[in-house]
Amino acid sequence: xxxxxxxxxxxxxxxxxxxxxxxxxxxxxxxxxxxxxxxxxxxxxxxxxxxxxxxxxxxxxxxxxxxxxxxxxxxxxxxxxxxxxxxxxxxxxxxxxxxxxxxxxxxxxxxxxxxxxxxxxxxxxxxxxxxxxxxxxxxxxxxxxxxxxxxxxxxxxxxxxxxxxxxxxxxxxxxxxxxxxxxxxxxxxxxxxxxxxxxxxxxxxxxxxxxxxxxxxxxxxxxxxxxxxxxxxxxxxxxxxxxxxxxxxxxxxxxxxxxxxxxxxxxxxxxxxxxxxxxxxxxxxxxxxxxxxxxxxxxxxxxxxxxxxxxxxxxxxxxxxxxxxxxxxxxxxxxxxxxxxxxxxxxxxxxxxxxxxxxxxxxxxxxxxxxxxxxxxxxxxxxxxx
Amino acid sequence: xxxxxxxxxxxxxxxxxxxxxxxxxxxxxxxxxxxxxxxxxxxxxxxxxxxxxxxxxxxxxxxxxxxxxxxxxxxxxxxxxxxxxxxxxxxxxxxxxxxxxxxxxxxxxxxxxxxxxxxxxxxxxxxxxxxxxxxxxxxxxxxxxxxxxxxxxxxxxxxxxxxxxxxxxxxxxxxxxxxxxxxxxxxxxxxxxxxxxxxxxxxxxxxxxxxxxxxxxxxxxxxxxxxxxxxxxxxxxxxxxxxxxxxxxxxxxxxxxxxxxxxxxxxxxxxxxxxxxxxxxxxxxxxxxxxxxxxxxxxxxx
Amino acid sequence: xxxxxxxxxxxxxxxxxxxxxxxxxxxxxxxxxxxxxxxxxxxxxxxxxxxxxxxxxxxxxxxxxxxxxxxxxxxxxxxxxxxxxxxxxxxxxxxxxxxxxxxxxxxxxxxxxxxxxxxxxxxxxxxxxxxxxxxxxxxxxxxxxxxxxxxxxxxxxxxxxxxxxxxxxxxxxxxxxxxxxxxxxxxxxxxxxxxxxxxxxxxxxxxxxxxxxxxxxxxxxxxxxxxxxxxxxxxxxxxxxxxxxxxxxxxxxxxxxxxxxxxxxxxxxxxxxxxxxxxxx
Numbered sequence: 001x002x003x004x005x006x007x008x009x010x011x012x013x014x015x016x017x018x019x020x021x022x023x024x025x026x027x028x029x030x031x032x033x034x035x036x037x038x039x040x041x042x043x044x045x046x047x048x049x050x051x052x053x054x055x056x057x058x059x060x061x062x063x064x065x066x067x068x069x070x071x072x073x074x075x076x077x078x079x080x081x082x083x084x085x086x087x088x089x090x091x092x093x094x095x096x097x098x099x100x101x102x103x104x105x106x107x108x109x110x111x112x113x114x115x116x117x118x119x120x121x122x123x124x125x126x127x128x129x130x131x132x133x134x135x136x137x138x139x140x141x142x143x144x145x146x147x148x149x150x151x152x153x154x155x156x157x158x159x160x161x162x163x164x165x166x167x168x169x170x171x172x173x174x175x176x177x178x179x180x181x182x183x184x185x186x187x188x189x190x191x192x193x194x195x196x197x198x199x200x201x202x203x204x205x206x207x208x209x210x211x212x213x214x215x216x217x218x219x220x221x222x223x224x225x226x227x228x229x230x231x232x233x234x235x236x237x238x239x240x241x242x243x244x245x246x247x248x249x250x251x252x253x254x255x256x257x258x259x260x261x262x263x264x265x266x267x268x269x270x271x272x273x274x275x276x277x278x279x280x281x282x283x284x285x286x287x288x289x290x291x292x293x294x295x296x297x298x299x300x301x302x303x304x305x306x307x308x309x310x311x312x313x314x315x316x317x318x319x320x321x322x323x324x325x326x327x328x329x330x331x332x333x334x335x336x337x338x339x340x341x342x343x344x345x346x347x348x349x350x351x352x353x354x355x356x357x358x359x360x361x362x363x364x365x366x367x368x369x370x371x372x373x374x375x376x377x378x379x380x381x382x383x384x385x386x
Numbered sequence: 387x388x389x390x391x392x393x394x395x396x397x398x399x400x401x402x403x404x405x406x407x408x409x410x411x412x413x414x415x416x417x418x419x420x421x422x423x424x425x426x427x428x429x430x431x432x433x434x435x436x437x438x439x440x441x442x443x444x445x446x447x448x449x450x451x452x453x454x455x456x457x458x459x460x461x462x463x464x465x466x467x468x469x470x471x472x473x474x475x476x477x478x479x480x481x482x483x484x485x486x487x488x489x490x491x492x493x494x495x496x497x498x499x500x501x502x503x504x505x506x507x508x509x510x511x512x513x514x515x516x517x518x519x520x521x522x523x524x525x526x527x528x529x530x531x532x533x534x535x536x537x538x539x540x541x542x543x544x545x546x547x548x549x550x551x552x553x554x555x556x557x558x559x560x561x562x563x564x565x566x567x568x569x570x571x572x573x574x575x576x577x578x579x580x581x582x583x584x585x586x587x588x589x590x591x592x593x594x595x596x597x598x599x600x601x602x603x604x605x606x607x608x609x610x611x612x613x614x615x616x617x618x619x620x621x622x623x624x625x626x627x628x629x630x631x632x633x634x635x636x637x638x639x640x641x642x643x644x645x646x647x648x649x650x651x652x653x654x655x656x657x658x659x660x661x662x663x664x665x666x667x668x669x670x671x672x673x674x675x676x677x678x679x680x681x682x683x684x685x686x687x688x
Numbered sequence: 689x690x691x692x693x694x695x696x697x698x699x700x701x702x703x704x705x706x707x708x709x710x711x712x713x714x715x716x717x718x719x720x721x722x723x724x725x726x727x728x729x730x731x732x733x734x735x736x737x738x739x740x741x742x743x744x745x746x747x748x749x750x751x752x753x754x755x756x757x758x759x760x761x762x763x764x765x766x767x768x769x770x771x772x773x774x775x776x777x778x779x780x781x782x783x784x785x786x787x788x789x790x791x792x793x794x795x796x797x798x799x800x801x802x803x804x805x806x807x808x809x810x811x812x813x814x815x816x817x818x819x820x821x822x823x824x825x826x827x828x829x830x831x832x833x834x835x836x837x838x839x840x841x842x843x844x845x846x847x848x849x850x851x852x853x854x855x856x857x858x859x860x861x862x863x864x865x866x867x868x869x870x871x872x873x874x875x876x877x878x879x880x881x882x883x884x885x886x887x888x889x890x891x892x893x894x895x896x897x898x899x900x901x902x903x904x905x906x907x908x909x910x911x912x913x914x915x916x917x918x919x920x921x922x923x924x925x926x927x928x929x930x931x932x933x934x935x936x937x938x939x940x941x942x943x944x945x946x947x948x949x950x951x952x953x954x955x956x957x958x959x960x961x962x963x964x965x966x967x968x969x
Contacts, residue, residue, distance in 0.1 A: 054862050073403065075868035087859035091881035100877075101867030152867075406871040407790035414783050414842055415798055421839045422805040425816035432815060441819070485712055488705045501955055502713045505720075508951035508958065510900030512917045513944040516924050517719045520726065520933060521739065531738035561719065569959055622809050625902040629921055643903075646811045651907060656815060663811040674807055 230362030482567025515629025750934030780845025
């Protein structure tokens, strides 16, 4: 197992062409599970190919266990990769597929046999060893591909969207299995996906990418609760974060956001005190689960009455859509709440959880307010700050 | 510190691997550059010299081309190419398309029938030419057979008729190549989207009309490919002429390819022969370049 | 392509279609039948009968005489065709492999040049090629012909393999590189075992082209090194003596049988070769 560090990695395909990868900085510890996530074309697969050595970088360095491997060929980097299409050698049996890399490294026949047995047992593919890839199901092929990687006992494992070709049910099962395996084997892993659920559930660290740039690098919790910009906030989380464009105002010395549901209005006091924020075009971000039904006895948090536009009962929740400031806003309510379309609900927000983004650049504004309980002062909420 | 400089840490094995693809391709690249383009250039140069039995590099300007222009035989050969090429392409296309359309109607033993249509392609043009020379033999071939069968007074002496001998070439060439056109169109027909046919049927069109107005127009790319390939075969036709008529009677069935061979290798007129080869190249380019241009244009539109 | 699912009913149009198809079959077969019949006749039978008349005496004398003349040339063709087919296929496979999986700057340009080269009329290279062969001491030898056929077959064989390999996903090559395999290991252990269909197509296509060639044969060889096509033409077109059509036809059959047999046995690969090359055209 090994550490992985990327310092200032850049890649272009030619002079005059836009950068495919720009100023990539990443660092993961031994045994950590790093996820590279982003929309198609964001550069995550290119970055993975660069880590593997299948493509060259134009500038910067890649270090494995503090050794610079940037100029080394793939086979010297001691990396194994599992591909989205599995890439099993079609004319060889499963056993031969797993043995292939080991034979090239000139391992003894006995050692090879041992590895194949170990891996086959781990992945429960012992009964498939003599079959050819063409005779296997998608899930079986995926296991064989993993077995091929595991047998090599490399320093780093790379996974390129390994679950994308599986059907939804199998995908969820395999996701859990991968997490279990990682817990057992403690392998340093880099995993590429476009599925943000996989990113949240599997990773120790997540790097969200767009247009070749890392938008944010941190733990899943950080990415979720403390997104660095509009893109990260919108990409992670399902249903996605609600965005309400508005202009901040200053009232009684503090910044407030005015919300208007068409039926009622509400003032949302914000804890940021940055000068110059008032009268600025901003985007207010609020996750669906942060909008709840106001409890019957008030607790001092701002509320608003709004008319239900659409309801979507999903089973575990009921998603209710209302209009705020003429934007469609999704609220995640308990499943037993079953409002009718047209009904008016009283919803409640916690201003401490509200995020602000600059409307022009998408950058996060201000600082996430500390999660202090609000002091009740009638309708105006005061947040204690340390 | 850019570590791309760390490439020097790469092992010699890696360096070899990086060069291997280029090394492997290099001999072929050399061959192509020299054997194809280099030689064409050489021939081009020769066409401007006074070469006769042996190459000479004395500049002759355009005189070889002028001699071609003034050569009655060259004109006959060129005219023959037009007639032969035009008829060959048109008739092969017509027969090929017709057979393909018919075979597309889910015929039993389609594979067997296809095999029969295509087998002439497996034969050398010399064999084809020899066979048809015998079949078209004036007095002992088809005409005798038909007379024996009752058609009195039937005569078929095209092979020795200077005005008609080209048709003999056409017959033999069509026999050889129309199966190929059939195969191409059959493959094309098999790739046609079923839903278009069904839509036309619901609109009330009959099958022949559907084929004529809907299906065949959608096979335009196959038409173009076929014409390209047939034109290419026509321009290069040498074996067939050599076997069937050797350019005769006289030189009435001569074709440019035959002309080139005869003047270059038999008559010791390398300069003129080279000029004729360059003109043949020009003819091919005249067809190829517009075709490629239109292909690239449509690709850009996609 | 007909959209009716059930078996088409017997109708007038279907009978007409079948009639046309069968007639076409007969027309395509007639020359072959005539060649066979004539080859087994005596010259007397030929002059008294007609093309399709049955021989009064079935004799193999035409064949024996034809073989007598063509014997050595038949083996020349073998000596030329077999090595040329194998070598041009091998080089084409390696080239196709590089062009599809190890692209580098200039490789696409080279492919374009190669593609263009498929169209060139050989007349434009005959003279320089014969000079070169002369300088190499290979004029009028079967080796010289092998050389020429390899050089001018490269364009097609490379095309075949490159088009076939392009459809192999490059994740396969990436996986092999990560496993530590190098250029030749990947080719030998992974790509080549997958190449059986295209190898067949290439071998059969090249065999047919090279065996049937006449132009290169007549230009680059003479006398003892001539392939069978040239010998056939010489035999059939000699103007001296009485024409023995039975011998001529038998000779044509001998020259044509190898490729015809290959076609009958492995016809589907032949068709694939035609349409594969043609689709690019």
